[in-house]
Amino acid sequence: MSKVRNTPAGEANRTRGYLWDPRLGDWVFYPHPDLRTLRIYQETAGKVYTVDQLRFDRACDDLLIRVPEHAHHLRLKDWYGDRQGAWRLDKIQYRNGAFVDVVNDLAPWRRLSELVSRDRLELPPQDASGGLAASAVTTRDERQTGAPRSSRVIVGTPGDDITKGTGEDDRIYTGTGRDRVSAGAGDDMITVAHGGSGDPCPDNKHIRGGGGVDTVDYHSAFVEAGTGIQASLAKREVRWGTRGIDRLINVENVVGTDAADRFEGDRKDNVMTGRKGDDEYVVTFGGGKDQIDDWDDTEGNVDTLRFGPGIRTDLLLKRTEGPDLVIQLLQEDGLYDTRVTIRNGTQRQFAIERFMLDDGSQFQLNHLGTLPFSLL
Incomplete structure (x- = not known):
C-alpha cells in the first residue's frame, strides 16, 4: 500500500x-x-x-x-x-x-x-451446501493410478466474490467480478472469467493457490477474441487487456488463450500452456524444471522460446526424450540450472518455431551442444 x-x-x-x-x-x-x-x-x-x-x-x-x-x-x-x-x-x-x-x-x-454488497463463496472441507455448485469429479490421479482422489467444483458469480477452496483438488470457476480466490491445499484448477478488456474498471483477480500444484486457466477468460495475456509467475501477475492485472500467489502453472500470450516462470517447476496464437515463452537462470505445452498446429503461427539475460548458446544443451525436446541451461561454472521440456517438441505441428536470445538474436537448434544423458 x-x-x-x-x-x-x-x-x-x-x-x-x-x-x-x-x-x-x-x-x-x-x-x-x-x-x-x-x-x-x-x-x-x-x-x-x-x-x-x-x-x-x-x-x-x-x-x-x-x-x-x-x-x-x-x-x-x-x-x-x-x-x-x-x-x-x-x-x-x-x-x-x-x-x-x-x-x-x-x-x-x-x-x-x-x-x-459482496458475495462470499466458502466450501467447508466436508460440506458442499450453501448454494454452491459442488460435485465429485474424476481427477488426474484417479485416471493415472486408479486411486480415487475426490475433488470439488466451486462456481463463482458475476459479483465480487471471496472464494475459499478445500483441502481437496478443487475446480474453481470465477465469475466476472473483482474476485479473491484462496484455493487451499490440493492440486487446484482455477478457471478465470473476465469482462471487457477495455473496461475502465477491470475486474482484476487476486488468486492464492496454497499447497499442492495449482493451475490458473485463461483459455476462455475473455469475451473479445484476440485478447491475450502476459503471465509472469516471477512477478506474481498476469496482465490482460489494456489495463487489467491479476495477482497470482503460490501458483505453479498457467494456461493461456487462443491469442498471442507471453509466459515467464519462477523458481519452481512450472507448466506453461500456450494453446493457439503466436506465443512467447521466457526462460531465465534460477528456474526449475519447466514444461511447455504448445498445443498449436495452426499453419503460419510462430511460437518463440526466448532465453533471458546472460544466457548464451554455449550455455545451452539439447536432448530428445521420445517426442519431447529438452533444453538444459548451464551456469558459467558448468553446474546445471533451469531445464525446460517442450512436450511433443520434436513433432512439426507442435514444435517451437523460433529460438531467441535476450538481445533479439535468433539461433537454430543445431547450434546447441547435446546433453549426453537424461536428467530426472
Missing part, C-alpha cells in the same frame, strides 16, 4: 485519523493501518454534516464521498479492494462527535449498503 498522501490539501496523523474539509478541494487518502477513522468538519460555526447530507459513489476500487453543496469530493483509495483487511476505514465522525460505523451501521447508508 502507498504511504498516506492527501491532495491537494488535507491532514492525517496516527492519532486523529483522516480529516476532511469539503470546501478545500478534492482530496485523495491512501490506506494506512493506523488510520481507521475519517473526521468530516468545516470551520463554519455551528456547521455539522449529517449522514443524509453525504453521497457515496464507487470508482473502480475507490470510494468517493461527496457533500452536495460543494463540488469537491474525497477519494478513499482501494476501499473496496482492501476493506476486508486490517487497513479498512472503520468509522466516520462528525464535528459534533457522533460516529457512524461504516461496515456495521449500514441502515441509514442505503446507497453505500448497495455498493458494498
Whole structure:
C-alpha cells in the first residue's frame, strides 16, 4: 500500500485519523493501518454534516464521498479492494462527535449498503451446501493410478466474490467480478472469467493457490477474441487487456488463450500452456524444471522460446526424450540450472518455431551442444 498522501490539501496523523474539509478541494487518502477513522468538519460555526447530507459513489476500487453543496469530493483509495483487511476505514465522525460505523451501521447508508454488497463463496472441507455448485469429479490421479482422489467444483458469480477452496483438488470457476480466490491445499484448477478488456474498471483477480500444484486457466477468460495475456509467475501477475492485472500467489502453472500470450516462470517447476496464437515463452537462470505445452498446429503461427539475460548458446544443451525436446541451461561454472521440456517438441505441428536470445538474436537448434544423458 502507498504511504498516506492527501491532495491537494488535507491532514492525517496516527492519532486523529483522516480529516476532511469539503470546501478545500478534492482530496485523495491512501490506506494506512493506523488510520481507521475519517473526521468530516468545516470551520463554519455551528456547521455539522449529517449522514443524509453525504453521497457515496464507487470508482473502480475507490470510494468517493461527496457533500452536495460543494463540488469537491474525497477519494478513499482501494476501499473496496482492501476493506476486508486490517487497513479498512472503520468509522466516520462528525464535528459534533457522533460516529457512524461504516461496515456495521449500514441502515441509514442505503446507497453505500448497495455498493458494498459482496458475495462470499466458502466450501467447508466436508460440506458442499450453501448454494454452491459442488460435485465429485474424476481427477488426474484417479485416471493415472486408479486411486480415487475426490475433488470439488466451486462456481463463482458475476459479483465480487471471496472464494475459499478445500483441502481437496478443487475446480474453481470465477465469475466476472473483482474476485479473491484462496484455493487451499490440493492440486487446484482455477478457471478465470473476465469482462471487457477495455473496461475502465477491470475486474482484476487476486488468486492464492496454497499447497499442492495449482493451475490458473485463461483459455476462455475473455469475451473479445484476440485478447491475450502476459503471465509472469516471477512477478506474481498476469496482465490482460489494456489495463487489467491479476495477482497470482503460490501458483505453479498457467494456461493461456487462443491469442498471442507471453509466459515467464519462477523458481519452481512450472507448466506453461500456450494453446493457439503466436506465443512467447521466457526462460531465465534460477528456474526449475519447466514444461511447455504448445498445443498449436495452426499453419503460419510462430511460437518463440526466448532465453533471458546472460544466457548464451554455449550455455545451452539439447536432448530428445521420445517426442519431447529438452533444453538444459548451464551456469558459467558448468553446474546445471533451469531445464525446460517442450512436450511433443520434436513433432512439426507442435514444435517451437523460433529460438531467441535476450538481445533479439535468433539461433537454430543445431547450434546447441547435446546433453549426453537424461536428467530426472
